[in-house]
Amino acid sequence: xxxxxxxxxxxxxxxxxxxxxxxxxxxxxxxxxxxxxxxxxxxxxxxxxxxxxxxxxxxxxxxxxxxxxxxxxxxxxxxxxxxxxxxxxxxxxxxxxxxxxxxxxxxxxxxxxxxxxxxxxxxxxxxxxxxxxxxxxxxxxxxxxxxxxxxxxxxxxxxxxxxxxxxxxxxxxxxxxxxxxxxxxxxxxxxxxxxxxxxxxxxxxxxxxxxxxxxxxxxxxxxxxxxxxxxxxxxxxxxxxxxxxxxxxxxxxxxxxxxxxxxxxxxxxxxxxx
Amino acid sequence: xxxxxxxxxxxxxxxxxxxxxxxxxxxxxxxxxxxxxxxxxxxxxxxxxxxxxxxxxxxxxxxxxxxxxxxxxxxxxxxxxxxxxxxxxxxxxxxxxxxxxxxxxxxxxxxxxxxxxxxxxxxxxxxxxxxxxxxxxxxxxxxxxxxxxxxxxxxxxxxxxxxxxxxxxxxxxxxxxxxxxxxxxxxxxxxxxxxxxxxxxxxxxxxxxxxxxxxxxxxxxxxxxxxxxxxxxxxxxxxxxxxxxxxxxxxxxxxxxxxxxxxxxxxx
Numbered sequence: 001x002x003x004x005x006x007x008x009x010x011x012x013x014x015x016x017x018x019x020x021x022x023x024x025x026x027x028x029x030x031x032x033x034x035x036x037x038x039x040x041x042x043x044x045x046x047x048x049x050x051x052x053x054x055x056x057x058x059x060x061x062x063x064x065x066x067x068x069x070x071x072x073x074x075x076x077x078x079x080x081x082x083x084x085x086x087x088x089x090x091x092x093x094x095x096x097x098x099x100x101x102x103x104x105x106x107x108x109x110x111x112x113x114x115x116x117x118x119x120x121x122x123x124x125x126x127x128x129x130x131x132x133x134x135x136x137x138x139x140x141x142x143x144x145x146x147x148x149x150x151x152x153x154x155x156x157x158x159x160x161x162x163x164x165x166x167x168x169x170x171x172x173x174x175x176x177x178x179x180x181x182x183x184x185x186x187x188x189x190x191x192x193x194x195x196x197x198x199x200x201x202x203x204x205x206x207x208x209x210x211x212x213x214x215x216x217x218x219x220x221x222x223x224x225x226x227x228x229x230x231x232x233x234x235x236x237x238x239x240x241x242x243x244x245x246x247x248x249x250x251x252x253x254x255x256x257x258x259x260x261x262x263x264x265x266x267x268x269x270x271x272x273x274x
Numbered sequence: 275x276x277x278x279x280x281x282x283x284x285x286x287x288x289x290x291x292x293x294x295x296x297x298x299x300x301x302x303x304x305x306x307x308x309x310x311x312x313x314x315x316x317x318x319x320x321x322x323x324x325x326x327x328x329x330x331x332x333x334x335x336x337x338x339x340x341x342x343x344x345x346x347x348x349x350x351x352x353x354x355x356x357x358x359x360x361x362x363x364x365x366x367x368x369x370x371x372x373x374x375x376x377x378x379x380x381x382x383x384x385x386x387x388x389x390x391x392x393x394x395x396x397x398x399x400x401x402x403x404x405x406x407x408x409x410x411x412x413x414x415x416x417x418x419x420x421x422x423x424x425x426x427x428x429x430x431x432x433x434x435x436x437x438x439x440x441x442x443x444x445x446x447x448x449x450x451x452x453x454x455x456x457x458x459x460x461x462x463x464x465x466x467x468x469x470x471x472x473x474x475x476x477x478x479x480x481x482x483x484x485x486x487x488x489x490x491x492x493x494x495x496x497x498x499x500x501x502x503x504x505x506x507x508x509x510x511x512x513x514x515x516x517x518x519x520x521x522x523x524x525x526x527x528x529x530x531x532x533x534x535x536x537x538x539x540x541x542x
Binding site: 085086087109110112114116118119120121129130132133160162176 | 436437439440441443444445446454455458459461533534535536537
C-alpha cells in the first residue's frame, strides 16, 4: 500500500521523467491499428499435481484491449498467462483465438519479469531473436533497429546486455517482443524487479507502444495502481477463478493519484483483502 | 592445478605492459638469487647446479639436436593425446547433457572408471602397449577425458532454463537452440574443464615418460639421472614449467576471444 502511495507521490512531484524515454507524444490511437484477434477462454482448468491452480476461468478479450490480471500470489495469474502464451498445456476447458482468416496462426509474444536476454549476444541480435523464423531474412537487422528505436535504445545497438541497467534490459526485451509485430503481447510482471522511477517510465512506454501498435495486451501484475493506470479492464483472480471483472473507463493518459484512480484502487484492494 | 587457477580471473586480462612485467619479477629474482648463491658456493653443484650451468647444458643438447627432438616428441604426444581424449570427452559430455537416454546408458560406467586414478593404469598399459607411443597417448587421453567430459556435461546442465524457454518461445528448435543458447551458455564451464585438462595432460605425460619411454623430455630427465647429470634434470623440469605456462596462456587467449561478453572479461 505505502509503496503505491510513494510511487504516486513521486510521479506527481517529478514531472521531468520523460527524457529517459524518447519524447514521442501519446496520441489517440486510430482504430484501424487494432489487430483483429479475439481471445476466448471457456472453463479453463490447470493443475500441478494435486494442486488445482485454475478452476474454470471464463474470459473473452476483444481485439486491442489492454487487460490487467491482478491477484494474490498463488492465485493462478501467472499460470493463466503462461497458458495464453502457449508455454504450458492446459488440463481442461478451451482457449481459442478467433480471427479472419481463421486458419492463420496467431502471433503471441511474452515478456517476463526477467529480461531473459542472451548475455553472449549483443543487443541487436538479441532483438533479432524476436523475429522467429524471419530472423534470417535480409531486413532482420533493419527491423530490429526499428524496434530498438521504438523503445528508445538506438544508441545501445552494439552493447552487451551485461552493461545495461535493469530498465534498459527490459526495454530490449520489449523490443524483442515487439519486433515480430505481435497480435497479442503477454506481460508477466515485467516491471516487478524495477525501481519506482524506472517503473513509471516503463509504464508510460508500455502504454505508448500499445497505442501505437494496437496489439491485445495482457498484463499480470501484483500492483493494483499499475493495473488501473494502464488497463482498459482489470480482472481479479482468486483461488483459480475470476472474482471481479472491472472496466476502467478513464481517459488516457491517466493522472496518477487522481481521486477516480484512488477510488478504483480501494474497490479492488477491498476485494483482494476480503 | 588448483580450482582458483582454473577459473577465469577477474580483471586479470588486457594487462598493460608494466603489469605484465610485474608478474615476471619474482621468477627473475629467484633466478638471480639462485645464480648468486651457486656462484658463491652456498649450493653444492651436485645438488643444484647454477642456472648458467643449466643453460649451458641446454645449449649443448640443442646443438646435438637431442633437445629439439625430445621437446617435439613430448609436444606431439601431449597434443595428440589431448585431441583424442578431449574430443571423446566433449562429444560424450554433449551427448549426455542433451540426451537423458545417452546419459542413462553411459554415465554409471563413466563414473566407475572416473574413480580409478588413471595413473594406476600404468602397469596394465605397459602390459598392453609396452613402451610404445600408444601407451602414452592412451594415458594422456584417459587423463584429459574426464575434466572435459564432466565440465561439458555440467555446463550444458546448468544453462539457464529460462533462456531455453525464451528460445523455444521464439521458435528456436534443435540445432539453432543449441548453437545460440545452450552451447554459448555452457562455454565458460567447458573452458574450466579445458584448463584442468591441460594440467592433467602435462602431469600424465611426465609420469608416463619417466616410467615407460625411450624418447621425450621425461625420458631425457631419467637418462640424465642415471648419468648424474643434475643440470639436464633441472633443464627438463624447467621445460615442463614453460610448456605448461604456454598451454595455459593459449587457453586464456581462447577464453578471452570467445567469452568477450562475460563480465569477467570486459574492460573496466
